[in-house]
Amino acid sequence: MEQNVLLTPGHLISLAARRFAKLSENRLKPLGFGVGQIPVLVALQQGHAQTQRELATFVKVEQPPMAQMLTRMERDDLIIRTPDPLDKRSSHIQLTQNAQQKLPHAIDVLFQGNKEALKGFSTEEKLQLTNLLTRLIANLDEL
Numbered sequence: 001m002e003q004n005v006l007l008t009p010g011h012l013i014s015l016a017a018r019r020f021a022k023l024s025e026n027r028l029k030p031l032g033f034g035v036g037q038i039p040v041l042v043a044l045q046q047g048h049a050q051t052q053r054e055l056a057t058f059v060k061v062e063q064p065p066m067a068q069m070l071t072r073m074e075r076d077d078l079i080i081r082t083p084d085p086l087d088k089r090s091s092h093i094q095l096t097q098n099a100q101q102k103l104p105h106a107i108d109v110l111f112q113g114n115k116e117a118l119k120g121f122s123t124e125e126k127l128q129l130t131n132l133l134t135r136l137i138a139n140l141d142e143l
Contacts, residue, residue: 009136013136020113021035023113023117024109024110024113027109027112027113028106028109028110031102031105031109032076032078033078033102036069037069038106038107038110039058039059040055040066040073041095043058044093044094045095045103050092050094051084051090051092052066052070052090052091052093053090055070055093070093077096077098077099078095078096078098079093079095079096079099080094080096082094
């Protein structure tokens with residue numbers, strides 16, 4: 001029996017991810033956010049990271065793209081960088097008042113998009129999908 005590469009989990013997940021990203025980007029843009037910025041903003045808000053290095057590790061991106069993103073976020077009044085008194089090569093990063101005020105609405109927008117995308121899924125199916133994707137990501141992280 002011939003397998004269809006377009007029906008593999010990898011392809012379908014990639015397709016869903018691109019569509020989620022487009023939906024989220026369209027809804028976040030009027031709020032002044034990009035979809036890739038949300039994990040960084042949430043990490044700062046929840047205290048998971050304070051430096052560029054910590055953010056890059058937390059979000060699982062390399063340092064150069066993180067540096068570029070932080071420069072744009074600083075320009076757009078989403079973050080403030082202050083020099084680390086103990087390490088002159090490093091900065092502490094904080095959310096601006098602007099980002100703190102708008103972030104809850106952005107998160108609501110993302111939850112609404114997820115709700116709409118999962119329309120017709122039972123609570124159990126949503127939980128199962130989340131668990132399966134979490135396991136898949138863990139497996140991919142090990143490769």
